[in-house]
Amino acid sequence: MxxxxxxxxxxxxxxxxxxxxxxxxxxxxxxxxxxxxxxxxxxxxxxxxxxxxxxxxxxxxxxxxxxxxxxxxxxxxxxxxxxxxxxxxxxxxxxxxxxxxxxxxxxxxxxxxxxxxxxxxxxxxxxxxxxxxxxxxxxxxxxxxxxxxxxxxxxxxxLPPAPAGYVLIAKPGIHVSTKFVYTNLKANELESHPDIDGQIQAIRSGDLKKVAELCGNVLETVTIPAYPVIEEIKDVMKKGGALNACMSGSGPTVFGLFDDREKAKAVYENLYGGELAKQVYLTTFFNNRKSGR
Known part of the structure; x- marks a missing residue:
């Protein structure tokens, strides 16, 4: 080879x-x-x-x-x-x-x-x-x-494949240290937790709206106060028709879930031409485990 x-x-x-x-x-x-x-x-x-x-x-x-x-x-x-x-x-x-x-x-x-x-x-x-x-x-x-x-x-x-939808990715022009986020996370004092079990059930039911509704990330409690632009991007996505928007991992990337491609595309164009995000992509889930790399 x-x-x-x-x-x-x-x-x-x-x-x-x-x-x-x-x-x-x-x-x-x-x-x-x-x-x-x-x-x-x-x-x-x-x-x-x-x-x-x-x-x-x-x-x-x-x-x-x-x-x-x-x-x-x-x-x-x-x-x-x-x-x-x-x-x-x-x-x-x-x-x-x-x-x-x-x-x-x-x-x-x-x-x-x-x-x-x-x-x-x-x-x-x-x-x-x-x-x-x-x-x-x-x-x-x-x-x-x-x-x-x-x-x-x-x-x-x-888990079963997540229900199909459109995923808008927006990363602001900042870098976030994973170590900083976890060091400053008050893990034992969190007032609320995302409903992971409920989200698993929504995935099993093929309910994209419920999957989106239950999106949550406790690391936002650290990252958003330090970098408010993350919340601003989330707001733009939600106002543009996203079922929900959330930060991925320790950030700073934000993703929005859409069930309407035209709405997702409009928000993509809005963010792509704006100052909030430096990198913007519109994509979908990948779930075909049998396909090659």
């Missing part, structure tokens, strides 16, 4: 609850994860010369062991004593540091690709078990689709 290309898809959190802060410092979560049709492109090419080499279209991204794609490849290649080298070409389109698991998805795609390229014969479950060593979101990014994530995000339960 000479070269393979893969899609590393982004995710949003339809619901994100933090149950408690554990004694080990980690936060226990319950999240509904959803893959969307937005992706980075990964190209893997084996080489006779040993070593891992990373290239990317963004000059501010690391190309050494600080990049998750490098760590993901090294993890498997070291374990299975792969003698050949690997060139990794990474073309980023998912917004960086945006709460959309772009880095984790890139790592997941590389693990899938290395497994395929060097005939390691690992199952999806075995890849996911190794992926958590790279990051808590990596197992989900290997799985993809609609899933409940628990623990620190590594305990995953398949």
């Amino acid at each position: 000479k070269k393979i290309r893969l899609k590393a898809m982004a995710k949003i959190n339809l619901g994100l609850d933090v149950v408690r802060k554990r004694e080990d410092g980690y936060h226990e979560v319950r999240m509904i994860m959803q893959t969307i049709r937005m992706y980075d492109q990964i190209e893997l090419e084996p080489t006779e010369a040993p070593g891992i080499r990373v290239s990317t279209n963004l000059n501010y991204l690391p190309t050494n062991e600080d990049n998750l794609v490098y760590k993901a490849a090294k993890l498997l290649m070291d374990e299975f004593d792969v003698k050949k080298g690997l060139n990794i070409g990474l073309r980023k389109f998912i917004p960086v540091a945006a709460g959309m698991a772009g880095g984790s998805s890139d790592a997941a795609a590389v693990m899938v690709g290395v497994n395929r390229l060097f005939h390691l014969n690992l199952s999806q479950k075995e890849l996911m078990e190794r992926g958590v060593k790279i990051g808590a979101d990596v197992p989900y990014c290997i799985l993809r689709g609609t899933a409940l994530a628990e623990g620190i995000g590594e305990k995953l339960t398949h």
